[in-house]
Amino acid sequence: MAVKLFKRAACGFVLGMVVGALMVVAISFASGNGSLILPAKLLKMTGTEAGALLAHMLASGAYGAIPMAGTLLYELDSWGLLKQVVVHYASYTAAFMCFGTACGWIEPNLVDMGIVAGVYAVCHCIIWLIMYNRYRAEVKRLNELLAKTKAP
């Protein structure tokens, strides 16, 4: 389990770094002024664009590691699907709140945090609905097969 956790976290870290870098590139291109657009808080903390980019990528990586490692929750046999989705959502959101406010991705106010929590809640509701309906269909199939098995 520990090895699995480490592998997933490592994978999430790399993916997070890549996504973080791509976002900086995309936003910078979209702005059109020819320079890298980085969070002001990071620029202030590190003093240089390179330092800010590195900090941003490391924070993105760490933020990616947490939800990826959190997917192991779905493999806990003793937990129901709802509990797994709720705990995953909580860890996901809490991680973003921490890294987001620390790196200046969002402002530390209720509105920004509320929007983030709300968007993630909608995403996880969709995840739960899809998985729930899929398993309901599978269980319906089980009952049909059970009836066939018991038929005289």
Place this chain on the structure above:
Amino acid sequence: MNYLWVINRLVPDSYRLSRKTTFCGSVGYPSPEVWEHMAHRQGGIVKRIVVRFEESRDETNIQVLFRASSADAQVEELMNRVREPFVGSLAVVDPTGSTVLLPLERIASISSCNKRLKVLAGDETYWLKASLQEMEQTLVPNMFLRISRYEIVNLRKVRRFDFTMSGTLRIEFDQGAETWASRRYIPAIRQRLKEGS
């Protein structure tokens, strides 16, 4: 089903061929001590069983011939075991501490509990000192299936499956009891039910 399987289904433990005897003597056939106790209780005499194999290269089926002075309970039991391969019994301990033979078709589930196995049959609970892994290896072909790390259920005793709002698989038995299974075992249950149907 080869001749070794047939012989091993009939003989008491002391005569078994290449069969590892596990708990309470055997699964499916009572140990000589239990059989003798049951026969005396019923007023019968325990007959010695002689098993012989005759090779017949032209024979495409397996012919089993029972030869005895009368078709008593012992002979009937042996014939039932061969006639219906999945009819068997398990030597378990009832709440009073006595060892009884429990027919497999009465068992709804077997679960591990405090280093023992709890056997649920109807409204009654029995106990067994064995491991779930041993039971899985022995009982699985008889429509028993592992549904979690701690439980094996008899699919023939299941009334219906239900997927709850909280996302767990609830299994309801014919007699009203219920248990919970992991979603991970749904494919295995589906496969076993397909084979059974």
